[in-house]
Amino acid sequence: MDEAPSSPSETPQQRRLPxxxxxxxxxxxxxxxxxxxxxxxxxxxxxxxVQGYVVFVPNTKQGDKVKVRISQIRPSFAVGEVIRPQ
Incomplete structure (x- = not known):
């Protein structure tokens, strides 16, 4: 009967977070x-x-200046909703 190898290099590695x-x-x-x-x-x-941290703002285009309320935070980005266009 074959046994699973016990070598550490053959076990699944845990995913590292940035x-x-x-x-x-x-x-x-x-x-x-x-x-x-x-x-x-x-x-x-x-x-x-914002300080290098990405904020996605739906329904806007490049060059828009807007006031935004942050609605979601994720590890590498946030999502904001337009309160008012500038």
């Missing part, structure tokens, strides 16, 4: 910020950055 996953985020849910949309994401959402 350091950015644990860093404090520069925004919090409910924060209201004035942002300028610097580019458009692959999905068509506006993209702005």
């Amino acid at each position: 350091r950015s996953y644990f860093k404090p985020k520069p925004v919090k849910v409910g924060d209201e910020l004035e942002l300028e949309i610097s580019e458009i994401s692959r999905r068509g959402d506006g993209l702005a950055r």
Whole structure:
């Protein structure tokens, strides 16, 4: 009867999370910020950055200046909703 190899190199490795996953985020849910949309994401959402941290803002286009309320925080990005266009 064959036994499973016990070598550590043959066992499944645990997935490592990037350091950015644990860093404090520069925004919090409910924060209201004035942002300028610097580019458009692959999905068509506006993209702005706060201290290098990505904030997606749906229904905006490049160059828009908007006031945004942060609605979701993820390890590598946040999502904001437009409160008012500038």
